[in-house]
Amino acid sequence: MPKGLTFLPSLALTAMMALPLAAETKPDASTVLARVNGDEITLGHLIATVAALPQQYLQAEDDVLFDFVLEQMIQQQLLGQQQEDLTTENALRLENEKRSLRAVQTVTALTEAAVTDEAIQAAYDAQFKDFAGEDEFDASHILVETEEKAKELKAQLDDGADFAELARENSTGPSGPNGGALGWFGKGQMVPEFEGAVIALEKGQISDPVQTQFGWHLVKLNDKRKTEAPELDVVREELVQTIQQEVIQARIDELTQQAQIERPALEGAGPEIMRQLDLIQE
Template sequence: MPKGLTFLPTLALAAVMALPLAAETKPDASTVVARVNGDEITLGHVIATVATLPPQYQQVEDDVLYDFIIEQLIQQQLLGQEQDNLTKLNALALENESRSLRAVQTVNALVGDAVTDDAIQAAYDAQFAEFQGADEYNASHILVESEEEANEIKAQLDDGADFAEMAKEKSTGPSGPNGGELGWFGAGRMVPEFETAVIGLEKDQVSDPVKTQFGWHVIVLNDKRKSEAPALDSVREELAQTLQQEAIQTRIDELTQQAQIERPAPEGLTPDVVRQLDLIQE
């Protein structure tokens, strides 16, 4: 076999063997997965998008989700490029959105650390540890139109008539069919004249006729008690909001103390400048 037929392949093989082995590359967040008119979409953009998807999308197969997200990002980039000539208003609005998003992320982290079950329980204990309750009353009444009728009813009750039966028979109020029972109520729930009369009664005592805007009442105090502290679950959301606000305000105060904040007062600047939209329009 002629030597010339084996020279070039041997030389080529030697050249190939002399080349450095290509290093294996591992994708990272900067890996470009698409370009739109020269603008790059990276793997980081895809991952960040997936991380913020609602739970139902997290169940989609990875290969389907990967292609779907890239296609969505490409479409967004195409639409976004239409806004390359942003007005000053839009550009400033985007800066504000970015600032707000960063602040929200900080707030979410603060809230996560501050609002725990233990913290809520501690706040509840601190607020209601010495709770003494307010007076609550259980009363019944018979409502009629005239003082004369009310006096007649009071006389019959004093002679031993049954209050509930009298209420069912005589009362014009909506509680009449229930024997005049009003259930439990606290201060401020009844009109002043009625409340004053109830407060002055002893348990099972029947009042003299009491006039209000609704007519004439004969009242009996069934019972009296102190209100109880609310259950933890009923005030949990309120306590959580208070803890959130305290955590945020505490952190803002700390950052304010550490920061160098300047508030220049440009000459000629007056508060009405906030409505001069023409200053930021091209």
């Protein structure tokens, strides 16, 4: 067995040699890679199997992975030939898988047709054409333990003291050594009392003492601005997902309106019956 690979579940068997085949000059999905008691395993079967493998298998060298997967498929075929029919449970799982794959095909076709550069641009324009931006604030503060200390510092500031210098000398907050600078922030990022004080200030103005759960603050509004609309590439994936969700939901709604859907009442049991595995284990 190739180093770094493990056998697929329930197939840890001794390797068996495939029947020799004539070389194909132009392989396609129908190209036969092995015949097991007459049943064919094609290149298409192998490609579909590899495409569904976990990432850890795909890290193997191509020649190693090719031989390994084909060998597993041969062993599966040998074991599968020992059964004439699927059990009820497995037959139901196969029906579920077919239903799911068909739905995926429909979804893929819908989204591939809907997601175009033009559609993405239109979605971007619709979402941001009237974008007014949100307020952002650049503020500094001095944090102290008591109202008396805050009033004392406010008096010094009113007399012309330097805000950053007083912050470095007196603020107990982590921004103190940086002159109390907090940088830019938007609404909802600060506690309500602090945010309210900031919003009420004009550029360059210093607040009266403001109490929060952290202590007493003197707040200075350094600057104010509006956020800009994001570049299209920044929100492209979000727009793609929105387009996909809308086209899928629209198609589901349309099909639902056209369909005749019946939901007979479940009699003699409640929803917990879905856990009774013995009903499908025949």
